[in-house]
Amino acid sequence: MRIEQTGLADVLVLAPQPFHDDRGLFTRTFDAEIFDEYLGAPGTAASFVQDSQSRSALGxxxxxxxxxxxxxxxxxxCAHGAVHDVLVDIRPxxxxxxxxxxxxxxxNDFRHLYVPPGFLHGFQALTPTADVCYRIDRPHDPHEDLAVAYDDPELAVGWPLPVSVVSARDAAAGSWRELLTRLR
Structure with a gap:
């Protein structure tokens, strides 16, 4: 597994190196030892406590x-299919x-993201079905949820496809300006 820096502070791309043969392929999608060594923080990988998965249709x-x-x-x-994944740094x-x-x-290439605390996250399915797997470092608490509308004009995320479905919760999310006020 190779680890790459991104254009966002502290966000990492973890790039597995699949082995292909006549049977198909094998890849290690995560290696705690390599991850912890890269971060210089032994035990960080062990802090992940919850795995979740979503399945989404095209768009x-x-x-x-x-x-x-x-x-x-x-x-x-993304364990199946493809997604356009977007992160926004909300750490003042x-x-x-x-x-x-x-x-x-x-x-195809099994790359995944390490997203530290302090980011908005969203994605759009680019294939007929897309399964996204999340491993998080603490149990979900709905009282701490933050959300910004996927189509907020100030945030201006460039989604690659027309939108097919959005949850009622996401459609009713607040604005980027409201979140900025809350963070300051």
């Missing part, structure tokens, strides 16, 4: 979601505060 957007309080760290990967003290970056996550 579905899930996001933009975050957590208040201590936030949450997560590992995100960060050198990349307010910046966003999109990533292609798919079942």
């Amino acid at each position: 579905v957007i899930r996001g933009m979601h975050g957590r208040s309080g201590r936030g949450e760290a997560k590992l995100v990967r 003290a960060s050198p990349t505060f307010g910046r966003q970056q999109g990533f292609l996550l798919d079942d």
Whole structure:
């Protein structure tokens, strides 16, 4: 597994190195020892406590979601299909505060993201079905949910496909401006 830095402070791409043969392929999608060594923080990988998975149809957007309080760290990967994954830095003290970056996550190269606490996260399914797996470092607490509308004009996320379905919760999410006021 190779680890790469991104254009957002502290966000990492974990790039497995699949082995292909006449049977198909094998890949190690995560290696705690390599991850902890890269971060210089032994035991960080062991702090992940919950795994979740979503399945979405073509064009579905899930996001933009975050957590208040201590936030949450997560590992995100697309186990089946492909998604356009977007992160927005909402840490006021960060050198990349307010910046966003999109990533292609798919079942071809198995890349996934390490997202530290303090980011909005969302994605759009690019294939007829897309399964996204999340590993988070603390149990979900709905009282700490943050959300910004996926189509907020100030946030201006460039979704690659027309939107097919969005949850009622995501459609009713607040604005980027409201979140900025809350964070300051």
